[in-house]
Amino acid sequence: MQDPFNAEPHRADLISSFVTPVDFFYKRNHGPIPIVEDLERYRVSIGGLVEKPIEVSMDELRKLPKYSVTATLQCAGNRRTAMSKKRTVKGVGWDVAALGNATWGGAKLSDVLELVGIAKLSTMSSLGGMYVEFISVDRCKEEKGGPYKASIPLRQATNPDSDVLLAYEMNDEVLNRDHGYPLRVIVPGVIGARSVKWLDRIDIIKEECQGFFMQNDYKMFPPSVDWNNINWSTRKPQMDFPVQCAICSLEDINVTNNGKITVAGYAVSGGGRGIERVDISVDGGKTWIEAERYQKSNIPYIADDDLASEKWAWVLFKAVVDVPENGEIIAKAVDSAANVQPENVESIWNLRGILNTSWHRVLVRKESSVAKSSL
Structure with a gap:
């Protein structure tokens, strides 16, 4: 098996049902798939610009109200192959099936953040945090061996209607390794790169995440920009997916x-x-x-x-x-x-x-x- 492992289903299989079976759900990774074996010792740290940082176990997360959200995750590079036929591009050569629609089960992030004193519908923490950064167990070369990470605005994270989940189930089954076991983030409505798998830490930060995949990738540039004149700082990280x-x-x-x-x-x-x-x-x-x-x-x-x-x-x-x-x-x-x-x-x-x-x-x-x- 190649590292990183990336795969998509056949087109016809993808639309065989409204909810995508796990076996047909695309797989996108940036490094070797991590293994989290000791669930008893597994904890998610929640800290940063909060007054009372904590560590949360899976048992504690399961005690919070459980929500089920049916949401489509789509790689930002879906249909890249067709684009590359016009002019060469850099990235995984996806056809049209680098997406899937699953029912995710878990705790709402807005409920979890209340455990560290951040009220629902907050736009800023008491210590000035305006973004929520998700940090993975996953290590990747783009981060020079460091963890994969991404962020979303605090106002989105604390809004129950945004349905951001810390998910431990996919289609009523325990998450498997390919899709983030034991815990992943689901950020509905935005590109899949922000739904961090194999969650390790959640940090409340003042500015958006400075990680590679937020600042030097997954940004939309005009056709006039090439690798000789690109300036990553001139564009914001891509969030919502277009129609x-x-x-x-x-x-x-x-x-x-x-x-x-x-x-x-x-x-x-x-x-x-x-x-x-x-x-x-x-x-x-x-x-x-x-x-x-x-x-x-x-x-x-x-x-x-x-x-x-x-x-x-x-x-x-x-x-x-x-x-x-x-x-x-x-x-x-x-x-x-x-x-x-x-x-x-x-x-x-x-x-x-x-x-x-x-x-x-x-x-x-x-x-x-x-x-x-x-x-």
């Missing part, structure tokens, strides 16, 4: 002899925004039809309706369309804030290949068309 969708029922190039074909996939947006529409075109974007959207069985999906939707989770879509003679099928999503995916990857190309949210395109050819073209 995104991808076709998973089809590969990049497909040949069929059927008259109809099913176009199915996922759509998701950051910040808890719902999916208002998924548009499908079978003629390269000249005309469009609206796909069916769904999450829970027998409950119509309504964007931003708490009774009808899981706001942190992806939305699946499906449409049955006529097969074009020799054409391009496109999917694009619109979220509840009317944000729409950009048409072309060129306009959002960046040297790290993150946030490729351009229209997703696949080619479909009728078998008869292929036969004629070969004569």
